[in-house]
Amino acid sequence: MVVVIDAQIAGISGDMLLSSLVNIGANKSKVIDGIYSVEDYLKGSKITKLDFDKVIKHGIEATHLVLETSENHHERKGMEIQECILSTSDKIGLSEKLKFLQRKASDHYFMQNQRYMENLWNQYIFTKRQVLILP
Amino acid sequence: MESVHFHEASSIDTAIDIIGSAIALDDLKLFSDQIISTQVAVGGGTLTFSHGTTSNPASAILEIFRGSDIVICGGQVKEELTTPTGASLLVNLADRCSEFYPTMKIKSIGYGAGSKDFDGFSNVLKIVKGESIDEFQLDTVQILETNLDDVSGETIGHMIDKLIANGAKDVTVTGAITKKGRPTNLVSIICDPSVTNRLMSILVSETGTLGVRVRSSNRYIVPRIIVTVPIIVQGKNFTVRCKIVKHEETIKHFKVESDDIKSISESASLSFKAASDLISDEVKRRLNIK
Numbered sequence: 325m326v327v328v329i330d331a332q333i334a335g336i337s338g339d340m341l342l343s344s345l346v347n348i349g350a351n352k353s354k355v356i357d358g359i360y361s362v363e364d365y366l367k368g369s370k371i372t373k374l375d376f377d378k379v380i381k382h383g384i385e386a387t388h389l390v391l392e393t394s395e396n397h398h399e400r401k402g403m404e405i406q407e408c409i410l411s412t413s414d415k416i417g418l419s420e421k422l423k424f425l426q427r428k429a430s431d432h433y434f435m436q437n438q439r440y441m442e443n444l445w446n447q448y449i450f451t452k453r454q455v456l457i458l459p
Numbered sequence: 460m461e462s463v464h465f466h467e468a469s470s471i472d473t474a475i476d477i478i479g480s481a482i483a484l485d486d487l488k489l490f491s492d493q494i495i496s497t498q499v500a501v502g503g504g505t506l507t508f509s510h511g512t513t514s515n516p517a518s519a520i521l522e523i524f525r526g527s528d529i530v531i532c533g534g535q536v537k538e539e540l541t542t543p544t545g546a547s548l549l550v551n552l553a554d555r556c557s558e559f560y561p562t563m564k565i566k567s568i569g570y571g572a573g574s575k576d577f578d579g580f581s582n583v584l585k586i587v588k589g590e591s592i593d594e595f596q597l598d599t600v601q602i603l604e605t606n607l608d609d610v611s612g613e614t615i616g617h618m619i620d621k622l623i624a625n626g627a628k629d630v631t632v633t634g635a636i637t638k639k640g641r642p643t644n645l646v647s648i649i650c651d652p653s654v655t656n657r658l659m660s661i662l663v664s665e666t667g668t669l670g671v672r673v674r675s676s677n678r679y680i681v682p683r684i685i686v687t688v689p690i691i692v693q694g695k696n697f698t699v700r701c702k703i704v705k706h707e708e709t710i711k712h713f714k715v716e717s718d719d720i721k722s723i724s725e726s727a728s729l730s731f732k733a734a735s736d737l738i739s740d741e742v743k744r745r746l747n748i749k
Binding site for chain 2: 325326327328329330331332333334335336337338339340341342343344345346347348349350351354355358359361362369371374379381382383384385386387388389391393395
């Protein structure tokens with residue numbers, strides 16, 4: 325099976341990817357419940373509204389993420405977000421494999437610091453596929 | 460990591476997008492599929508944030524895409540179309556980037572909306588899941604050939620190493636006889652069209668050859684993936700890179716990177732062959748290959 329992610333026209337943001345996955349058939353309540361666990365690990369932040377609705381954009385019906393949060397911290401350290409992601413994965417029992425994907429995605433996101441990035445690549449030399457195969 | 464700060468009040472959003480996407484991917488079992496990205500629209504114009512104004516795509520996005528296979532494209536609007544979170548998720552999910560959709564039967568389609576509305580296009584991400592018809596991937600390579608009849612073995616050895624280091628996919632040298640009974644070497648190089656010029660200069664400067672034949676060739680390749688497998692040899696932990704060929708979920712063939720076998724044989728004081736056999740067994744066990 326093959327999956328094409330088509331960002332040719334409108335680009336891609338985190339919420340667009342998430343919404344498109346819900347639209348193609350991911351279990352909405354499973355996703356929502358899992359997301360709420362994030363709150364426990366980011367002290368001072370609360371999710372005040374979380375849902376997926378349907379919108380029409382130029383004739384195409386698409387899923388849209390409705391998200392409202394309140395945050396006390398204006399700036400967070402990168403470490404906090406990463407710890408949050410890993411801990412949430414543990415809590416909701418996301419398989420080991422997804423934790424690696426998340427870690428890589430979140431590490432990538434934090435790559436404002438180039439030297440940090442280089443160290444990271446030295447450590448994380450797996451590709452996504454590795455996690456598919458490890459028992 | 461300690462020195463990296465988030466500047467926009469969107470940090471919990473990032474965690475939510477990443478976690479939510481991971482849960483959705485797990486639920487849909489999309490990890491077993493080959494994921495292909497098309498070109499990515501990055502928009503244009505400028506973006507103002509806590510550090511001032513920058514042009515789109517911003518540095519974070521450039522860094523994330525740097526070195527990856529993903530092709531970006533500016534336009535159609537002077538706004539940010541791709542965010543750092545979107546970029547990092549895509550870079551980690553996509554196995555390759557393709558200009559066109561592959562040969563496939565369509566099974567399901569998903570549309571995810573962005574928050575803004577634009578004139579002239581629908582602000583949605585499209586994902587299409589289907590059955591791939593190609594068992595092989597088709598790509599184009601260039602083949603460079605030349606004959607060398609007056610260079611030493613050492614020159615040839617050095618030339619091979621230098622060509623590989625500069626992007627040649629493969630270099631083969633075959634011995635032959637040419638006019639006047641002279642021994643000659645037929646050099647054949649396979650490479651991506653983007654490095655042809657560079658390799659030609661290397662060939663000319665290293666060997667003094669006066670002519671290089673170039674032709675393009677389509678090539679069917681068996682899709683393969685490279686994975687890193689942690690193994691234990693003599694009680695110590697190592698990791699090895701393996702090329703894996705799968706057919707419908709089962710691993711048909713694997714090959715361990717010989718440099719990794721070599722370094723393990725040195726650390727463990729084993730012969731190359733002994734190390735290779737040991738590592739193969741370990742990898743088979745780890746990957747559940749019969």
